[in-house]
Amino acid sequence: MEQFFSEIAASFERTFITDDRWLQLLAGLGVTVEITLLAAVIGVVLGFLIAIVRSTHDMQLMGRKCSKPSDYLLKVLNVICNIYITVIRGTPVVIQLMIIYYVVFASLREGIIAAIIAFGLNSAAYVAEIVRSGIMSIDKGQFEASRSLGFDYKSTMIHVVIPQAFKNILPALGNEFIVLVKETSVAGYVALKDLTYVGNLIRSRTYEAFFPLITIAIIYLIIVLILTFFLKKLERRLRNSDH
Amino acid sequence: MKKKIISGLLALSMLCTAAVSLTACNSSSDSSSSQPSASSTEAKVKSIDDLAGAKIGVQLGTTGDIYASDYEKEGSTIERYNKGADAVLALTQGKIDCVIIDNEPAKAFVAANQGLKILDEPFAEEEYAICVAKNNTELRDNINKALKELREDGTIDKIINNYIGDDTKGKTPYETPEGTDTSKGELHMATNATFEPYEYQEGGKVVGIDAMIAQAICDKLGYKLVIDDMDFDAIITAVQSGKADFGMAGMTVNEERKQSINFTDTYTKAKQVIIVNG
Numbered sequence: 001m002e003q004f005f006s007e008i009a010a011s012f013e014r015t016f017i018t019d020d021r022w023l024q025l026l027a028g029l030g031v032t033v034e035i036t037l038l039a040a041v042i043g044v045v046l047g048f049l050i051a052i053v054r055s056t057h058d059m060q061l062m063g064r065k066c067s068k069p070s071d072y073l074l075k076v077l078n079v080i081c082n083i084y085i086t087v088i089r090g091t092p093v094v095i096q097l098m099i100i101y102y103v104v105f106a107s108l109r110e111g112i113i114a115a116i117i118a119f120g121l122n123s124a125a126y127v128a129e130i131v132r133s134g135i136m137s138i139d140k141g142q143f144e145a146s147r148s149l150g151f152d153y154k155s156t157m158i159h160v161v162i163p164q165a166f167k168n169i170l171p172a173l174g175n176e177f178i179v180l181v182k183e184t185s186v187a188g189y190v191a192l193k194d195l196t197y198v199g200n201l202i203r204s205r206t207y208e209a210f211f212p213l214i215t216i217a218i219i220y221l222i223i224v225l226i227l228t229f230f231l232k233k234l235e236r237r238l239r240n241s242d243h
Numbered sequence: 244m245k246k247k248i249i250s251g252l253l254a255l256s257m258l259c260t261a262a263v264s265l266t267a268c269n270s271s272s273d274s275s276s277s278q279p280s281a282s283s284t285e286a287k288v289k290s291i292d293d294l295a296g297a298k299i300g301v302q303l304g305t306t307g308d309i310y311a312s313d314y315e316k317e318g319s320t321i322e323r324y325n326k327g328a329d330a331v332l333a334l335t336q337g338k339i340d341c342v343i344i345d346n347e348p349a350k351a352f353v354a355a356n357q358g359l360k361i362l363d364e365p366f367a368e369e370e371y372a373i374c375v376a377k378n379n380t381e382l383r384d385n386i387n388k389a390l391k392e393l394r395e396d397g398t399i400d401k402i403i404n405n406y407i408g409d410d411t412k413g414k415t416p417y418e419t420p421e422g423t424d425t426s427k428g429e430l431h432m433a434t435n436a437t438f439e440p441y442e443y444q445e446g447g448k449v450v451g452i453d454a455m456i457a458q459a460i461c462d463k464l465g466y467k468l469v470i471d472d473m474d475f476d477a478i479i480t481a482v483q484s485g486k487a488d489f490g491m492a493g494m495t496v497n498e499e500r501k502q503s504i505n506f507t508d509t510y511t512k513a514k515q516v517i518i519v520n521g
Binding site: 102106107108109111188189191197200201203204205206207208209 | 303308337476
């Protein structure tokens with residue numbers, strides 16, 4: 001029994017204390033958080049733009065003939081967005097990451113930029129469809145009422161449709177962020193020192209699977225728990241503003 | 244009217260982003276095609292002394308990784324890839340300054356990629372051995388006995404010559420003798436088949452020096468050889484946990500590894516070298 005505990009203690013020491021490995025884990029956590037946050041920003045901004053193009057197209061041109069030049073433009077943009085979503089959702093993120101790192105930005109020395117762009121572009125495709133579903137879920141009557149009160153299309157979108165849509169899509173959006181956090185675990189493929197990578201590094205030095213893997217799993221879980229906590233808080237606050 | 248302006252604006256902004264990203268793609272691919280020549284004129288690493296402060300590529304968990312990690316204290320950045328080939332690809336694109344890897348795979352990589360060269364001075368000398376789980380001393384002793392016989396009758400030299408050396412390549416392969424008995428069952432070998440000429444994929448099979456020596460050992464011991472291909476840093480764990488009986492992957496004997504597994508006698512010598520653009 002005593003031997004068992006001393007073995008555990010030795011294994012713990014090898015995993016965390018030797019070579020300041022806990023500092024490496026911390027650094028890995030930093031990289032994971034950095035990639036996730038910046039990718040989420042790209043994903044949300046690009047995702048909203050794509051969703052607005054797609055839903056504007058669906059609401060204004062679906063089943064109608066193009067009558068003015070801007071209609072044709074919108075149609076072309078819609079096709080581009082559609083292709084983008086199809087390609088991004090239809091290919092694995094690790095392949096996209098390697099394409100961005102080895103093909104698109106072949107001369108780029110900073111892998112982290114490639115990772116942020118890859119995960120951001122990937123997330124944007126999913127966010128776009130989530131936001132579009134939110135916009136389309138708002139009753140047409142809201143549009144008509146707003147327009148009849150003298151709001152133009154843009155103000156209707158900003159002041160009437162998007163706020164209501166946002167409340168509807170928040171759970172799905174939260175889902176997407178949680179997936180994003182965990183997806184960044186493949187960043188090690190392009191030699192980035194993210195959390196999973198540090199876990200593998202420690203494993204390759206100590207040849208022990210238990211502590212590194214369990215630790216990494218717990219850290220991811222904690223990140224997701226924190227994220228969920230704030231999302232719930234936001235959701236509650238938005239619901240309270242309902243009357 | 245306003246609607247038209249808004250959608251027009253939106254359209255314009257999307258077109259702009261598309262155009263910008265397109266030109267970004269172009270410029271980056273342009274610079275990538277000019278990259279090799281640019282980096283070859285200003286190769287950063289010319290000898291071992293230049294490793295301090297350089298961006299060094301390695302394969303995660305290899306001895307090259309372990310040795311190179313000592314340079315982290317001297318300001319070097321170590322980029323650890325899952326595969327040696329990925330590190331070499333990153334080197335050809337100028338993402339890193341050099342790759343530290345075993346000599347024989349290095350030769351294969353340099354032969355396959357124009358504009359790369361191996362520095363003359365070796366980075367480190369080392370010896371390869373087979374790893375076996377600590378509690379399986381019986382298998383270790385049996386392998387040692389087989390290795391000794393194979394070394395004495397010249398089989399191991401023949402196998403190595405079959406893969407290394409321009410004159411002897413492909414001339415002295417090992418063939419399983421007729422009527423070899425495999426009645427004792429299967430022996431699983433854990434390896435990472437991205438390490439020419441020691442182990443690599445050819446026609447959907449893992450071949451190479453290690454695979455051939457392993458076959459010879461299994462024939463001697465009366466087992467059927469089964470090769471499991473996995474990531475290099477997973478091999479020791481696989482052997483430790485009994486998912487594989489032994490690990491053979493150009494694995495260097497070192498103290499850190501000895502704490503987790505047992506090594507057999509060494510079967511060949513090798514060295515770590517530095518690949519650079521040049």
